[in-house]
Amino acid sequence: MPPYPVPLGFVFRSRAKEEKAPAADKALVTDSSETRDPQAPKGRPTPKRSVAQAQRRSVAHTPMTRKDAAKRSRQERRAALDRQRQALASGDERYLPARDKGPVRRFARDFIDSRFNIAEFFLPMAVVILILSMVRVPALQNAALLLWLFVIVLIVVDSAWSGFRLKKRLNERFPDESKRGAVAYALMRSLQMRRLRLPKPQVKRGERP
Incomplete structure (x- = not known):
């Protein structure tokens, strides 16, 4: 028998508590000399501004997938x-x-849109001539053929006159700019019905561009 009784708590005390106690004491004594950003993760120092900006740029420029x-x-x-x-x-x-695009093309469109063009009525007249030519009456078929030739001649003459006037106006209005293809562009537009033209007409008939 030992001369002095040994407390049972000393014998059966958990070793885990003994190991945790010094660690807790060290954690209380240790004081970090670096200030921490309130929004930064716990245990990390506040990143420098240049580093944070670089991180934001890297996230913004992250390469996208093919999809x-x-x-x-x-x-x-x-x-x-x-x-x-x-x-x-x-x-x-x-x-x-x-x-x-460009002022030359815009003027060419306005020039065509401001006047009546025989070519814009080509499609409805062609439908009428086609119907007359299908009638089994020789006189009507001959009339349809003559009407067809007459319409073609009118369109050619009117288009030639429009192209001549437009070229003259373009040389007066834009002497130093390239006018290549502008007349052909305008004549192709004159073949379309006014309500179907794109870009939409911006001037009224009879209005001087």
Whole structure:
């Protein structure tokens, strides 16, 4: 028997508590000399401003996957087509197709839209002539043929006169700018019915451009 009784708590005391106690004491004594950002993760020092900006830029410029790039490309193409469609209706120069841009092309459109052109009635007259030619009456078929020749001659003469006048006006209005293809562009527009023309006419008939 030992001379002094040994407490049972000393014998059966958990070693885990003995190991945790010094660690807790060290944690209380240790004092970090670095200040911590309130929003930074616990245990990490506040990052420098240059480092944080670099991290934000790296996140912003993270390369997209092929699927994301294709999706963005489709969205941009759809938006460009919408802008172009609205520009064709309103005449907004910023989003018009390349063939319709520029003051020369705009003047050519206004010149054609401001006058009556025989060529714009070509389609309805062609329908009438086709119907007459299908009738089993020789006199009507001959009349349809003569009418067809007459319409073709009128369109050629009127288009030649319009092209001559337009070229003269373009040389007076834009002496230092390229006018290549402007007359042909205007004559092709004159073949279309006024309500079907794109870009939409911006001047009234008889209004001087």
